[in-house]
Amino acid sequence: MAKMLFHDQIIERESRVNIEDRAYQFGDGIYEVIGVYDGKPFMMDEHLDRLKRSANEIQLKLPYQMDDFRSNLEELVENNELYEGIIYLQVSRGVGPRWHEFPDPDVSPVTVAYTRAEERKxxxxxxxxxxxxxxxxxxxxxxxxxxxxxxxxxxxxxxxxxxxxxxxxxxxxxxxxxxxxxxxxxxxxxxxxxxxxxxxxxxxxxxxxxxxxxxxxxxxxxxxxxxxxxxxxxxxxxxxxxxxxxxxxxxxxxxxxxxxxxxxxxxxxxxxxxxxxxxxxx
Structure with a gap:
């Protein structure tokens, strides 16, 4: 069965969204799509640098260091035996009551990632x-x-x-x-x-x-x-x-x-x- 990244754990892939996740209700989050060629993520460092910039621009504190993101995504590609395709990575501001302002500081961002096979065009x-x-x-x-x-x-x-x-x-x-x-x-x-x-x-x-x-x-x-x-x-x-x-x-x-x-x-x-x-x- 395909795997996904949820927070910092590789788990069995499932399709569940907390209805109060700010990604779902406000689009309050950021994402990256990273290409995988011949089993290797392509220009991952550049994508993660842009993820960090996007987070800074919307005042979202990323839950992990870039090295942690990198190692987790590489592990995800390996677990899913992805040879040709993409990694989708998303970080939302987290789950909290539906108010427009930012949630309490103790609300943790939600990180999810998955892979998808996709041939070159x-x-x-x-x-x-x-x-x-x-x-x-x-x-x-x-x-x-x-x-x-x-x-x-x-x-x-x-x-x-x-x-x-x-x-x-x-x-x-x-x-x-x-x-x-x-x-x-x-x-x-x-x-x-x-x-x-x-x-x-x-x-x-x-x-x-x-x-x-x-x-x-x-x-x-x-x-x-x-x-x-x-x-x-x-x-x-x-x-x-x-x-x-x-x-x-x-x-x-x-x-x-x-x-x-x-x-x-x-x-x-x-x-x-x-x-x-x-x-x-x-």
Missing amino acids: TDLEEKGGVAVLTEDIRWLRCDIKTLNLLPNVLAKQKAVEHNAVEAILHRDGIVTEASASNVFMVKDGTLYTHPANNYILNGITRQKIIERCDALDMKVNEEPFTVDDMLAADEVFITATKSDIIPILQIDNHKIAAGVPGAMTLRILEEFRSLIRELTET
């Missing part, structure tokens, strides 16, 4: 997909990875209803990110992506791609760009944990350039795959 990465546009109606602290994801859910549902892989969000005509991924465009040999401020989640895959572009001698500008800029781009792609890099060939009814995966996108994809091989073989 290699075919989609190599052939690309289409996207739709939708208004960014989220709150103004998108940099915090909280459980409050209803606007993202609505955006993703719009994508599904239009047979698209993603919904790209825009705020007053400025492209921010997508419902569950970051957005890059290429114009005249330069990559552009929205700066990592409060309007986007600074994706771990996004950060690593920017870092690796330096090694590839590719210029990256972290600056806002418009919907019109994106539609006139030479290439567009999205990035996310476990989705890695997906070329976007069409947005709504507008084809991007020739409507095929671009050369820079495919080069970055190959570099990222090399990084995965490098980190999972050590």
Whole structure:
């Protein structure tokens, strides 16, 4: 039977939620999704650093040190014999009476984690997909990875209803990110992506791609760009944990350039795959 992490114990997986858990009633908590490739968690330290930052931003005191989180999650992957998939980790502010203010200091945060088998999207990465546009109606602290994801859910549902892989969000005509991924465009040999401020989640895959572009001698500008800029781009792609890099060939009814995966996108994809091989073989 599959295992899960509950507090700091690996137990048999069960689906029970305390009705007064603040995650359930307020979305008062944070989470991370960590990719697992060839049986190894990928860039776990970066994900745990972001978890710590999110906790600080919402004044949530994490119940364990990062080393404890790391060892528990590695044990969970091993117990579940996960070879390819994801780890979902969530920390809520805890269980207490339903008042909007924080509960008493003696209320302990609730930590849960589980794994799920999930294959790589290699075919989609190599052939690309289409996207739709939708208004960014989220709150103004998108940099915090909280459980409050209803606007993202609505955006993703719009994508599904239009047979698209993603919904790209825009705020007053400025492209921010997508419902569950970051957005890059290429114009005249330069990559552009929205700066990592409060309007986007600074994706771990996004950060690593920017870092690796330096090694590839590719210029990256972290600056806002418009919907019109994106539609006139030479290439567009999205990035996310476990989705890695997906070329976007069409947005709504507008084809991007020739409507095929671009050369820079495919080069970055190959570099990222090399990084995965490098980190999972050590």
